[in-house]
Amino acid sequence: MSFSIEVAERAMVACGRHCCLCHKFCSIKIELHHIKQKADGGEDSFENCIPLCFDCHAEVKAYNPRHPKGRQYTESELKQHRDNWYEKNKKSGGINCNEAYFDLDKQVFCQIKQILTSARMQKITSYNYAGFSYNRETMMNPLYEFLYRCDEPEFEFIDVDLEAIRITLKDCIDEFTELLATNGFVVRGELSSIPAEWEYEQPERFWKIVNRVHDVAAEMWKAYSDLIKLGRRKLGI
Ligand SMILES: [Zn+2]
Incomplete structure (x- = not known):
């Protein structure tokens, strides 16, 4: 039976x-x-x-x-x-x-994966920002593009669990780009860096900023991988 x-x-x-x-x-x-x-x-x-x-x-x-x-x-x-x-x-x-809602969420998910690929996110979030210079264009532009898209009313999930993680990811990216925008200075051309000399001249400030950048980078990576994993399971892509 x-x-x-x-x-x-x-x-x-x-x-x-x-x-x-x-x-x-x-x-x-x-x-x-x-x-x-x-x-x-x-x-x-x-x-x-x-x-x-x-x-x-x-x-x-x-x-x-x-x-x-x-x-x-x-x-x-x-x-x-x-x-x-x-x-x-x-x-x-x-x-x-509802299959129609399902398709809408799939579209948003694919757009996020296009803007923020795993390889790109891994590079951005695992980089050592302790005085080392980074390329603003390749490192920061995908994050700015994501934030820009977040202003569009269509750029959100109808599924509540996916939407909650998208908001967490947006908050992390907001703080991360803000930290580097206010503490990163142009060293030459496209390259920017949290000034390496601060490590000796004002170590407390230097490590406070560097540690916060690395902490937010880790949170950002977690939110990003949570979103990709859940999206794959829920949406089957
Ligand atoms: Zn299952």
Whole structure:
């Protein structure tokens, strides 16, 4: 026996055909998992059922207690994930299921990836700003372009989780560009730098600025990678 058509339908409507773990919209690529396995006495009930995408279902099933690797999902954890998602889906009025909204978010996501590529962001955020000169044009322009686009009303996600990270990323980039704009001086041509001589002349000021720049760079990288990871999972690109 498996889940009855009534249980399956209730679960599909409750999750809006999204995976209860990664929240990706699945359409027909969705499966119903027994939270407590049938072999352990789990029932074919709505309470024991969690809708999952193929990838998450494979991961949840793949855990082998004889060769433990990573951390297994517990039954109560799966239930909490499911209940939270059902609640969220109900509150949103099914807004996330709408393919049109999904496409709008995909467009914004692709535009962000075009302006801020991973390679570029890695270079900007891992650079040593302690008195070393950087090229303003190649390092700062993508960040300014992103900020400029953020003024457009279309340049936001309808999905609340993606939008929250986009705002965090924008705040980090705002502070980062502001710090370098007020403390970076032209050394020659396109090159700018937090003055290296400050390290000896006014070390306290120098390290305060340098440390803050590096901290904000790390936060910026975290927000950026969180956005890319979540976007890939939610939007499937
Ligand atoms: Zn999933």
